[in-house]
Amino acid sequence: MPEVFKNYIGGQWVEASTGKTFENRNPANWEEVIGIFQKSGKEDVDKAVAAAKSAFNKWRLVPPPERGKILRRVGDLMVARKEELAQLMTREMGKVINETRGDVQEGIDTAYYAEGESRRLFAPAAPSELPNKWAFTARLPLGIAGIICPWNFPMAIPTWKIFPALVSGNTVVFKPASDTPATGHRLVEILEEAGIPKGVVNLVHGGGSSVGIPIVEHPDINVISFTGSSKIGKEIAAKAGESLKRVSLELGGKNAQFVMNDANLDLALEGVLWGAYGTTGQRCTATSRLILHKDIHDKFIEMLLERVKKLRLGNGLDPNSEVGPCVNKSQQQIVDEYVQIGKAEGAQLICGGAIPEDPELAQGWFYKPTVFSGVTRNMRIFKEEIFGPVLSIIKVNSFEDGLETLNDSVYGLSSSLYTQDVNLAFRAVRDFQAGITYINGPTIGAECHFPFGGVKETGNGHREGGWTVYDVFTEWKTVYVDFSGKLQRAQIDNY
Numbered sequence: 001m002p003e004v005f006k007n008y009i010g011g012q013w014v015e016a017s018t019g020k021t022f023e024n025r026n027p028a029n030w031e032e033v034i035g036i037f038q039k040s041g042k043e044d045v046d047k048a049v050a051a052a053k054s055a056f057n058k059w060r061l062v063p064p065p066e067r068g069k070i071l072r073r074v075g076d077l078m079v080a081r082k083e084e085l086a087q088l089m090t091r092e093m094g095k096v097i098n099e100t101r102g103d104v105q106e107g108i109d110t111a112y113y114a115e116g117e118s119r120r121l122f123a124p125a126a127p128s129e130l131p132n133k134w135a136f137t138a139r140l141p142l143g144i145a146g147i148i149c150p151w152n153f154p155m156a157i158p159t160w161k162i163f164p165a166l167v168s169g170n171t172v173v174f175k176p177a178s179d180t181p182a183t184g185h186r187l188v189e190i191l192e193e194a195g196i197p198k199g200v201v202n203l204v205h206g207g208g209s210s211v212g213i214p215i216v217e218h219p220d221i222n223v224i225s226f227t228g229s230s231k232i233g234k235e236i237a238a239k240a241g242e243s244l245k246r247v248s249l250e251l252g253g254k255n256a257q258f259v260m261n262d263a264n265l266d267l268a269l270e271g272v273l274w275g276a277y278g279t280t281g282q283r284c285t286a287t288s289r290l291i292l293h294k295d296i297h298d299k300f301i302e303m304l305l306e307r308v309k310k311l312r313l314g315n316g317l318d319p320n321s322e323v324g325p326c327v328n329k330s331q332q333q334i335v336d337e338y339v340q341i342g343k344a345e346g347a348q349l350i351c352g353g354a355i356p357e358d359p360e361l362a363q364g365w366f367y368k369p370t371v372f373s374g375v376t377r378n379m380r381i382f383k384e385e386i387f388g389p390v391l392s393i394i395k396v397n398s399f400e401d402g403l404e405t406l407n408d409s410v411y412g413l414s415s416s417l418y419t420q421d422v423n424l425a426f427r428a429v430r431d432f433q434a435g436i437t438y439i440n441g442p443t444i445g446a447e448c449h450f451p452f453g454g455v456k457e458t459g460n461g462h463r464e465g466g467w468t469v470y471d472v473f474t475e476w477k478t479v480y481v482d483f484s485g486k487l488q489r490a491q492i493d494n495y
């Protein structure tokens with residue numbers, strides 16, 4: 001019998017009030033049930049919020065370095081269980097084992113960074129304009145953070161959000177993606193084992209409409225941090241706007257790698273293979289467009305095809321697999337629909353473009369690594385986020401042409417330029433409209449201690465990661481202390 005996983009509310013493992021559950025299955029082998037999870041509803045969210053609210057009164061007064069010590073223990077426990085967590089994550093969402101190890105490592109790095117930040121939480125002080133008066137600032141928690149996570153980084157993304165929320169003194173209501181509840185669940189068990197007080201972290205399993213929307217709408221939740229599609233992000237922002245709730249959104253991407261005619265082509269090839277087909281293309285940072293200078297266009301495509309054809313699809317637990325399945329059947333269908341759209345639009349399908357026929361893969365939601373060439377800027381496969389192993393190639397005549405093509409997107413998360421020319425590299429740094437620009441590296445691979453996020457419809461101006469995420473989870477307090485013993489009127493008594 002598969003394990004039954006419960007919600008975690010107020011320090012207790014409890015069943016959903018709905019009495020309903022859902023199954024979580026392995027996308028590489030649909031027969032395998034990973035576990036049975038609670039299909040929660042609004043009542044469960046209400047209970048979790050009530051627990052978070054009462055825990056907040058104490059948690060906000062715990063000195064941040066004490067909160068940080070718990071995060072260090074969380075990091076230590078994750079180190080000890082790294083392999084076990086990676087294996088579970090691969091079974092749960094399909095990406096290959098090396099990548100799920102990396103996903104856990106990103107969580108570990110985030111835990112230790114959060115501990116360090118617990119001794120900083122820097123808040124500037126500046127001189128007052130009046131004598132015998134000081135002025136400074138402090139960062140205070142907002143209250144309750146609603147954390148809504150995607151399935152593609154089932155460990156890293158929850159840690160990016162939950163750890164800084166906690167170090168800042170907030171309490172948390174966490175909804176993992178319903179495709180990856182088991183990894184989220186193990187993370188909460190680790191937080192419990194590391195000594196997080198009851199009610200400070202609450203876990204509610206379930207779907208977007210039954211759990212996500214009640215979190216967004218709850219009047220006692222002060223900040224929402226969401227990673228997912230731009231469509232859902234806009235809905236969340238609109239709802240949250242009604243109560244002026246703070247919202248941090250990390251949304252879609254249509255990231256491009258641009259290869260100039262002077263680039264090291266072998267290096268650019270390794271970059272695009274990793275950027276486009278790592279995580280089966282299911283990253284918001286995935287390389288979805290490849291912009292090639294006309295001088296190297298034909299040669300590079302030849303080099304690329306030779307390698308893409310050889311990519312080994314398979315169960316991510318097999319160390320020989322290079323590309324895992326799509327996360328679920330509907331994602332596999334979306335990928336196939338985009339392939340049909342690309343063909344109908346007149347792009348040339350030069351590799352893949354189908355569900356593999358190999359009987360060994362028949363139990364999973366696999367899709368052949370796919371390449372389109374001859375793509376033009378009016379095509380949907382050039383414009384829309386696909387979130388699968390599909391690469392669209394477009395030919396350009398010059399750096400200026402490539403720059404304009406790269407920037408021709410409603411999204412702006414990650415970007416990459418391969419060149420040996422330092423002048424072009426710095427133009428890319430300045431002119432690529434994206435939150436992240438790589439020079440001679442692929443569009444994926446952000447490090448946890450730097451700001452992560454994008455421009456345009458990729459988000460709403462916030463950044464996760466690094467020191468910047470602490471702006472999402474803290475409220476500024478400005479403090480004036482007048483020790484002159486008399487009324488001093490700013491802007492008046494000193495002029």
Ligand code: UN1
Binds near residue numbers: 152282285444445447
């Ligand atoms: C995501 O796809 O939502 O930079 C996150 C990267 C990873 C994080 C991706 N470190 O590709």
